[in-house]
Amino acid sequence: MAASARQGPYICGIDAAMDVVTGKWKSLILWELHEHGTRRFAELRRGLPGVSEKMLVQHLREMEEDGLVHREVYPVVPPKVEYSLTEHGITLNTALESLAVWGQERIQRIGAEKTATDAA
Amino acid sequence: MAASARQGPYICGIDAAMDVVTGKWKSLILWELHEHGTRRFAELRRGLPGVSEKMLVQHLREMEEDGLVHREVYPVVPPKVEYSLTEHGITLNTALESLAVWGQERIQRIGAEKTATDAA
């Protein structure tokens, strides 16, 4: 079952996908793990400036339950835990690509508007 | 400027896109308008079972400010207001398609898991 507490059934696919991506840092975590392949807890923290430990753990746990992230614990001391994307995490990232492109274009637009406004 | 109160700059494209889609009913509103081309306020309400007037107005206003939705007011009585997608709203919808497909597959997976569990 999914971790992201969900009451009723999904209305459509976007609904089901959003449910898994919603969370202030989730898409960024997805991106970080996609970029680096595998990351330790502290590395992720540093890669996500501003994230609190609580939210990072919480999001990672939910994403693990949702089958997006794999958590590998090494029984050593000091503790070592490595996170990586599962197959589903990878395909989700791919599915997010066109959205990322749209977002980039939006950033350009906003920047342009801002520049135009500033120039006025 | 965007309506979705946003403090700092965006970290990446997904970030910028999510900012505009986040909101319990926004992706559904996008879908409704895409399906019907144009909808009146009351029609949207009926198309989104469970939405409150407050949230519907609020989301529509934000989406209008974000340049996704066009609001056409007809100066008649009783009032008539029609909502439709702008160019950016349409392209956003397109960008969301692969995500919708991923979500559909996820629904299938969950259904399958559930069935397997129930069978056990």
Next chain:
DNA sequence: CAGAATCCTTTAGGATACTG
């Protein structure tokens, strides 16, 4: 190092009543 636990603030969302 990788977290668990606790407390607190902020934001999202909902219910209801009213209006031009």
Next chain:
DNA sequence: CAGTATCCTAAAGGATTCTG
């Protein structure tokens, strides 16, 4: 019809402290 306005609850997120 298409909203406003007000009040309230719930959920998300953050800061801090502690631990195996």
